Amino acid sequence: MSTPPLLEIEGLVVKYGPAVALDGVSLSLEAGERVALIGPNGAGKTSLLNGVCGLLEPAAGRVRLDGRDLTGRGPGEIVRAGLTQVPEGRQVFPTLPVEANLLLGAYGREFRHELVSATLRYLRRRGEIAARLERVYSLMPKLRELRERPAGRTSGGEQQMVAIGRALMAEPRLLAIDELSLGLAPLVVQDLSAFLLRLNEEEGVALLLVEQNAVLALELCSRAYVLEAGRLVLAGPSHELEQNETVRSAYLGGGLDVADAEPGTQTEPGP
């Protein structure tokens, strides 16, 4: 018998009242893999993530981590099972110092019922958590410099670092990142994706990259799913999708004819 995949989503349906945002999506992801989920704005990418991470209760379908059924469980339980989400728009805690942001990532994991026992469990593991904080700082030295500063007063790229570092403090085996590149300068995005690649290869953390920026997602991930209007329309290895005509025209910004006629040349930069 083969081991179950790290993440397995089966026929997931997410609704907002009568509106169907996600209409029966199935996908899976193995331990240590890098997988992208691409699609236009409003395709249901964030709904899928929120349905998986416990922010929304799915109307139908199953979510399994390591073969364990976690459908409709709260966000805390998903985090403890090994999946942490880096939400769209970073969502750092702006008034709290960077270091507190990071520590809260580890603290949140201790919540099972209430604040007092969570605090006691957290304090008991303080040494271990300090070591993990040190590890995050060594992975992202910039955060060590910013540790005292309120997270709201750091740059967009730094906030993305804080959000990723906060997620890493929960020791995830799968990191789901919603719109890594949103609102960030290309150079910053480059640094971040190099970091994620290293994180994946050296630490073995699997990545689920949810992106509108298909170029980035296909470059960084070995496999991708394409979501449109709440359904999966394509799936496959990134290099195949890069060659796929629909993907090229819709997501890679190239006109079909131009790309076919002169495969080597660069398309004109967009406005």
Added chain:
Amino acid sequence: MREFLQLVVVGISTGSAYALVGIGMVLVFRTTGIVNFAQGSFAVLGGLFMVELVDELHGLLAGLVAVLAVGFVGSLVGFVAVGFRHRTTPLASLIITLGIALLIASLNLLAFGDRPHTYPTIFERAWDIGGVLVQPQYVLVAGVTLLAALLLTLGLQRTIAGQALGACADSRRAAELVGIDVRAVAAIAFAVSAGLSALGWVLLTPVDPVNYDSDVRIAINGFAAAAFGGLASIRLAYVGGLVLGVAQQLVVGYADEIPGLGQQARQYELAAALVIMLVLIGWRARHEVHE
């Protein structure tokens, strides 16, 4: 001048107790988005429990038990008011807290009757400071309030549990995503704010008797204190409480001298203070816009 100072001293003390209620409201509002109108009931419960307990126990112990008991009641109210995940809106929660406030008032009427309750202060006589009579109890209320506000601020900044409260205030969604149980944090916010409100009236009751229906006056004053800082700032809620307390005392003190008003002055205390508060809030809002 002497009378003025006398009124200010009393005002600072009652204002401190209002400040505690206001700070509690800020704490709950920041972490849960709920305006908690049961906050006044917590204060009344604090006072009534204290009156009952002070005959049986040493004063310090009685106060501690009263504050902890009301804190426990507060955490229960928190669980009920927060309701179901993603189903109960802040507005629905507000109505729930109003309902709970009415319920507590009715139970208090049944249990304690409709007369004002008080207990004797442990201090034998007032201090005479340059002709101004200062009840030590007033100083106690003001001092403890300041200490509690400082400790709370420090706790929110320095402890991981306090930072979790701050995290829920900053972004409830992100707090949920890192695994913090937002309901558990809400219950703690309610418990702490209930304890704070109770503390105010545990100490104030000897000089300001508490009645089963005092909760409305206290909740409105506490809300006005909190509104001074836009329900967002503990520091400004503290200042707001003091301003409100002093303003009320001045209105009562000087309205007495207006012929024909005399004994009825107390009725205008709340209204006049709220008008002053409204003006101050308006002034502050203008000031912020111009910044």
